[in-house]
Amino acid sequence: MNKSFLQAEIKVPEFLKRKRANFKELVQFTRQAATLVRAGLPLVRSLDTLHEQLDKGYLKECVGTIAEEVKSGTAFSEALSHYRTVFPPLYVNMVRAGEQGGMLEEILKRLADFLEKQERLRTRIKSALMYPIFVLGVAILILVVLMIFVVPTFTKMFEDLGGALPLPTMILIGISDLFRYRWYWVVAAIAAVIGLVKLTARLLGKSRWDYCVDNIRLHLPVFGELIRKAAIAIFARTLGTLLTSGVSILNALDTVKEIAGNEIVKRGIGEVRESIKEGESVSGPLSRCKAFDPMVVKMVAIGEETGQLNKMLVEIAASYEEEVDVMVSGLTALLEPLLIVFLGLVVGFIVIAMFLPLFSMARLIA
Numbered sequence: 001m002n003k004s005f006l007q008a009e010i011k012v013p014e015f016l017k018r019k020r021a022n023f024k025e026l027v028q029f030t031r032q033a034a035t036l037v038r039a040g041l042p043l044v045r046s047l048d049t050l051h052e053q054l055d056k057g058y059l060k061e062c063v064g065t066i067a068e069e070v071k072s073g074t075a076f077s078e079a080l081s082h083y084r085t086v087f088p089p090l091y092v093n094m095v096r097a098g099e100q101g102g103m104l105e106e107i108l109k110r111l112a113d114f115l116e117k118q119e120r121l122r123t124r125i126k127s128a129l130m131y132p133i134f135v136l137g138v139a140i141l142i143l144v145v146l147m148i149f150v151v152p153t154f155t156k157m158f159e160d161l162g163g164a165l166p167l168p169t170m171i172l173i174g175i176s177d178l179f180r181y182r183w184y185w186v187v188a189a190i191a192a193v194i195g196l197v198k199l200t201a202r203l204l205g206k207s208r209w210d211y212c213v214d215n216i217r218l219h220l221p222v223f224g225e226l227i228r229k230a231a232i233a234i235f236a237r238t239l240g241t242l243l244t245s246g247v248s249i250l251n252a253l254d255t256v257k258e259i260a261g262n263e264i265v266k267r268g269i270g271e272v273r274e275s276i277k278e279g280e281s282v283s284g285p286l287s288r289c290k291a292f293d294p295m296v297v298k299m300v301a302i303g304e305e306t307g308q309l310n311k312m313l314v315e316i317a318a319s320y321e322e323e324v325d326v327m328v329s330g331l332t333a334l335l336e337p338l339l340i341v342f343l344g345l346v347v348g349f350i351v352i353a354m355f356l357p358l359f360s361m362a363r364l365i366a
Contacts, residue, residue, distance in 0.1 A: 034108035089255045097246040114241045128328040151176040154354045168353035210263040231262045233320035240313030264291045
């Protein structure tokens with residue numbers, strides 16, 4: 001039967017193209033595929049075996065369709081590229097390089113290691129950023145409850161007693177009244193801010209807006225440095241892994257640019273790619289990108305001079321991943337007492353504002 005006919009018969013379901021797989025399952029699939037291929041099992045049989053073992057879900061459906069495509073003569077990397085939300089460009093490019101170099105099992109093993117390290121880094125960063133957000137969210141919820149249900153009880157008592165109220169008490173009552181009777185002002189203000197942000201983003205365009213937002217993120221106190229170091233680690237780890245796997249420098253840079261996650265870094269990578277196309281170095285454009293430290297630029301330059309750029313990038317990634325770990329641990333330890341102090345000050349202000357009039361009345365009675 002004609003090969004092109006077979007390939008035409010296998011159509012990728014549209015609903016599969018839009019779905020995402022569980023990350024842990026993807027890592028496990030990649031590692032098991034490497035083990036089976038290394039053991040000498042043909043790729044098609046390996047895919048069939050993995051398809052049978054996978055739990056029901058998006059990845060199982062994808063692997064089943066990919067196995068059918070490979071049976072029809074489609075290259076493994078080509079079949080993977082049909083599911084970009086499950087298998088990102090980095091994954092596809094590395095598999096393609098493994099097929100071309102005859103080292104698919106080794107590439108799959110590197111992929112599994114890379115995905116695990118990348119997810120571990122992102123999880124640590126998310127944990128560091130989510131902790132203060134969660135605590136502040138709970139604190140705001142508690143304050144809203146106090147403003148709506150607790151403070152009004154004291155307000156009514158103060159009105160019955162009469163007399164002038166201290167300034168802190170008047171401020172607290174004003175905030176409480178705002179939440180109770182003029183809450184629509186708060187909603188309108190939030191809606192106006194969101195609308196203004198969306199309008200500004202539309203006027204500037206996605207690229208310029210992302211650049212402005214990422215520039216602000218990089219200049220945030222403490223967190224900006226964490227985001228910057230994490231971006232360098234991801235850049236170095238991804239590019240180093242791709243180059244080690246045999247992917248060409250231009251294709252590798254295209255892939256890294258897609259997953260950069262930071263417009264400033266993305267523009268720096270674009271300049272590097274154009275520089276290489278013109279026969280220049282990698283380190284030159286990197287030195288003009290403010291997201292990269294001078295030390296990173298020097299290490300990349302040394303890697304280019306010695307012909308070991310891939311190894312140097314992996315070293316840079318390991319170093320910055322360790323720095324991110326240290327920063328995350330330090331931030332977690334620092335944020336806990338700071339948040340406790342902040343909440344203590346807010347609650348203390350509320351308590352003092354509510355009890356000051358009572359103290360005044362006690363003095364008058366005495």
